[in-house]
Each structure stands twice: as C-alpha cells, then as structure tokens.
Amino acid sequence: AAKRKGRDTLAMFEQGLDREARERRELESDLRDAVTRGQLRLHYQPVINLDDGGITGYEALLRWHHPRRGLIGPNDFLPIAEETGLILPIGGWVIRQALAEISRWKGDFRIAINLSPTQVRSPHLIALVAQALHSNSIAPERVEFEITEHVLMVESETGNDTLARLRELGTRIALDDFGTGYSSLGYLRQALFDRIKIDRKFVVGIEDDLNAQAIVSSITRLAEAMGMQTTAEGIENRSQLDLLRKLGCQEAQGFLICEPAPGDAFATPEALEASMTGKGSDVLDYRK
C-alpha cells in the first residue's frame, strides 16, 4: 500500500510539473503580444525627502493587465521576459512610456526606472535612452536608472561600460535592493552610483533589531562619505520612518507614504493632493 501511495504521489507531482510547464509556455506566448496589444501599464510610487516630507521623485513599476488572468506583477513575468529576451522590447516600452507620461505632469521631480541585466548588456540601450529623452524634452539629470548587483555580476565589463555611458549622458544611477544579492563593496569602489537603495529586508522589523539598525547606519555613513544619497525601501509604519531618518537616510518610499498607482494620481497638483491625503497624511504632517 505504501508503494502504491508513493506512486500516486509521484504521478500527482509529475502532473503538477506538466501543468506548471504548460502555464509557463502559455504565459510566455501571451507576453510576446503584451506590448503590441497595449496590455502593459506603469504604476508610479512617490519617493519623499525625509527632511520635509516633500516628493522628490517617482519610481515607475511595471504591471501587466492580462486579458484572462487580470493584473500580474513584475515578479511573476519579468523572469520569463528576461529569459526569452522579451525584456528588450518591454524595457524599451517602459523607458519611452515613463518619459512620455511624466513629460505631461506638473512639478519638479525625478523619475526612477528599473533596468534588468539584459537591458544593461544591450548595445542599443544608450541610443534608446538618448532618443526618449530628446523626444520628450526631459533633462537627463531628472532620470535615475535603478540596477541591482546582478547586473554587475553577470558581465561586469559591459555592465560598467553602459553605466559609465549613461552617466556621460547625464542620467543618474542607483544601486537597487542593496544588501540582498552578493553585496560586494567592490562594486561601490568603482564609484558608479549616485544613490543606494536600502532593501526592504533591512527595514522590516528594524524597530526591534539593533543589528539591522547598525547595518543601516553604516550604509548611510558609507554612502555619505562617497557622496551618494540613500533611499529606504518598503517603509510601512511611522516608527520605521522616524528611525530611518534618525539613522541618516535621506529619502524613503513605501506603502505608508503611498502605494504605487497609475500616473493620473500624480499628474496634477489637485490629483496629487487627493492621492496623498489619507494615505501618507501622517507622514506629510511634518512637512513644514
């Protein structure tokens, strides 16, 4: 009986694998048409300055409105896009769309755009960025590209070269999810970054975690000594916010301040006021 049960479990396991593989193939073929069918959208999440609570920028975050599955987040389809090379047309769309959208908004702010390893390795990236800046009349200093350490690990020569050329163009570079990957201080030594984004992992539970506090405080001091700014990701409550400020972090983003939302929410001063009221209101209270 035990043997039979084992066989049944194995059969179920194999069926499960089949289903997963089938779903993945389906998703992959749907993703091929997602750009041309207009199913991709950008949401934006405000980033605030911890001195006065003012908005300094927005991070563009990709969403896929799938006709049958509904809203799909980037973690559930970007790995497929990255493996299949679809990230190039998708990532190109993100850059053009973000710059076109924000060129219509009122106000003085930065836009942060995430780049994947394949994009950074692409020989067409620089021309694409230059063209998108030009056709939307956006000053390059307003654009900050976010990359993770993976980018530098995979192929560091090309990666460094692209980052250097993006900076020549005048755009900024942030090191995203700092402290999660194979964090090597060697990456910082090359001084390619304008900003370090401290991963949410260090923010979760930081109120009661002296080690996390020590880590964050050394990251902010290291950044300052190297002329970089720091942004804390994933702020969900007031005590985290106060602590991050006390530990020397300059900027923050997170659900406490505002969740990512479609661009309409931030495009005009009236919409912006309405979007930030209630959600981040206690945060904005100390804006004097």
Ligand code: C2E
């Ligand atoms: P990320 O760049 O580190 O972005 C921050 C993620 O944390 C976003 O998830 C955001 O919605 C989420 N987040 C923000 N505040 C909070 C908070 O207070 N609590 C919690 N629990 N989460 C918070 P999202 O939108 O699902 O994006 C996931 C990742 O997908 C991003 O991580 C980024 O690496 C990647 N990604 C998103 N859009 C793009 C894109 O256009 N291109 C590329 N290459 N990657 C992208």
Ligand code: MG
């Ligand atoms: Mg990011």
Ligand code: MG
């Ligand atoms: Mg991040």
Ligand code: MG
């Ligand atoms: Mg992160």
